[in-house]
Amino acid sequence: MIESGGRGGVFNHSVEVAAGLTELGVDVVVHTADDCDEAPATVALCRCITWHRSSPNRIVRQARTSARYVLRTLPHLRRVIGPEDIVHIQGMFALTPELVSVARHRNATVVASPHNTFVRSNAPGGGRALRSVLQDSDRVLVYSGADRQSLLGRGVANVVQVPLVQWTPPVNPALVERWRTELKPDGGKLALLPGQVRADKNPELFVQAMAQLPGWLGAVVGADLGPGRQVDALIEQTGAAVTTVYRYLDVDEFTALVATADVVVAPYEVASQSGVLAVAARLGVPTAVAPCGGLGELATAVARDVSVAAVRDAIVVAHELGARPVDPADAANRFLHEYIATQQSRTNGRTRSQ
Numbered sequence: 001m002i003e004s005g006g007r008g009g010v011f012n013h014s015v016e017v018a019a020g021l022t023e024l025g026v027d028v029v030v031h032t033a034d035d036c037d038e039a040p041a042t043v044a045l046c047r048c049i050t051w052h053r054s055s056p057n058r059i060v061r062q063a064r065t066s067a068r069y070v071l072r073t074l075p076h077l078r079r080v081i082g083p084e085d086i087v088h089i090q091g092m093f094a095l096t097p098e099l100v101s102v103a104r105h106r107n108a109t110v111v112a113s114p115h116n117t118f119v120r121s122n123a124p125g126g127g128r129a130l131r132s133v134l135q136d137s138d139r140v141l142v143y144s145g146a147d148r149q150s151l152l153g154r155g156v157a158n159v160v161q162v163p164l165v166q167w168t169p170p171v172n173p174a175l176v177e178r179w180r181t182e183l184k185p186d187g188g189k190l191a192l193l194p195g196q197v198r199a200d201k202n203p204e205l206f207v208q209a210m211a212q213l214p215g216w217l218g219a220v221v222g223a224d225l226g227p228g229r230q231v232d233a234l235i236e237q238t239g240a241a242v243t244t245v246y247r248y249l250d251v252d253e254f255t256a257l258v259a260t261a262d263v264v265v266a267p268y269e270v271a272s273q274s275g276v277l278a279v280a281a282r283l284g285v286p287t288a289v290a291p292c293g294g295l296g297e298l299a300t301a302v303a304r305d306v307s308v309a310a311v312r313d314a315i316v317v318a319h320e321l322g323a324r325p326v327d328p329a330d331a332a333n334r335f336l337h338e339y340i341a342t343q344q345s346r347t348n349g350r351t352r353s354q
Contacts, residue, residue, distance in 0.1 A: 002077070002099060003090040004049050004069075006033025009166065009195070009275025010091040010115055012251060015039040016167035017088075020332025031077065037251055040167060048076050062094070069095050074102055083107035086339045088141075089133070091115050094125030097132035104136065109343045112137035116272045117147045120200070139342040141335075143273040144294020160338055164298070165328040166278045168255055175256030183219045183243055183260065191288075191315050192261035194254065195222045195276050197246060202267040202290070202306070203231045209267070209312040211240035216315070218242035221257055222249065259283050263318045267303070267311045268292050284325035288314035 003014040011032065018028045019040040030039075034047035050072075052064040077099070081087060087103040088111045089096065103110045112133040119126035134140060134156050142148050143164035151159045184190045191213070193206045203220050204227070210218035220231060224246035235242050249257060258264060264280040264287045271293040280287050281298055289295040289302055290311065296302040301318035303310035 001028060001088045001090060002031045004032065004093055004095075004099075005091060006036030006047075006049065006051070007248075008037075011037055011039075012167045013115075013165060013275060013278075014090045015043045015045075016165045016328075017332065017335055018043045019167065020165075021336060024332055024336060026336060029080075031073075038169075046080075049073050066095060070098070074098060078102050078106065081106040081108050085109070086111060086343055088113065088339070089137070092126065092129040092133060094129060096125075096129035097136075100132050100136045109339075109346050110137045111139050111141060111339060111342055113141045113143075115143070117142065117150055118270060118272070138346050139338060141338060144297050146294035146297070147272045162334050162338060163328060163331040164273050164275065164278045165331045166275050166282065167251065168279055168282045169252055171259045171283070172252055172256050175253060176260050179257050179260040182245070183221075184217050188215065188217045189262045189319065190260065191216055191218045191263045191265050192257070193218070193220045193265050193267075194249075194257055194261075197222050197224045197226075197228055197231070199227045200269045202269050203227055204234050205267045205306070205308060205311060206265055207231060207234045207238060207240050207242050208308040209265075209315065210242050211238040212308065212312045213315065216241065219245070219261075221245040223247060255279065255283070258285055261285055263288055263300075263315050265311070265315060266290065266295055266299070267306070268295065269306070271295050273298065281323070281326040282328065284323050286318040286321060286323040288318040 001014055001018055003011050005011055014030055018030050019042050021028045022042050029044045029046050031046045031048050033049045033051055050068045052061050055061045081103055085108040087108045089099060090113050092114050114130055114133045119130055140159045141162045142159060145161055148159055148161045193203055197203055228246050232244055258279050264285055266274050266289040268290055273294045277287050277298040286300040289299040290306050291302055300321050300323050301314045303314040
């Protein structure tokens, strides 16, 4: 399994799948970043990817990361991948086509999970990477029925839906207490917008909805990828009871944060599915979402439209309905079934062609 980022939802999903497969007796290695987040102890990690994250210049970061990937990571993968292997590529970035090419060159079976079936405007090489994943993989795994139908409609025949699972370590009570002290010191109801703070996640819509929920507290927590200043200005303008915390959270902090919430909110403008919702489902935290992509397939309540009033009402409904923890126990078997089916189909195709 190759997950190049080493952080966040795609990484946590990858190591959860790898841990489940390992329990089934499958030999799995996750190739990932050398500064990756914490992972389950049972997962074998090959830290063969270096991200030069320290430079303040984006072009310098990208250039140095790409050079290291081309000169060291791809040759390493070319050596360790064999024709009997199933290579599962998780997520996408600018050099995903080269990664697919290496696996193809080694005659391995290639399974790909793009995680998003659209290209973000700030993702360099995103269109090229998505085309490569969809056209050159033996099978594409997606995490929502909406994504599957979308890709089938675009002529991608080899697409299958599998469960979106996330590694969720045991909740640390001390971290939960710390979040409670910071975000709801008076014990009020907390609506949370967690994860990367991006414009497409509609954080300003969340603030406006919270301004119409007296008695509720709100929080926007995650690394600020652009709109933080506007969000803070809107909070001051509206007087909404919303706290912002702009920093990256490791998996233990993030799990405790989600466990602290009364409702997790995803009022996104564009989405395939959401690892945040998968974590909330695992912990039994209710979720309120916009009618967008596959979000409704994991959510407790879906807003009737993408308006302030609709999101506000969905938060209230989600809290009233509540949620029970979801058990992802069978997920690894689903992945293993797809791996085997893909490899067998590819083998049968080669036999017929001979």
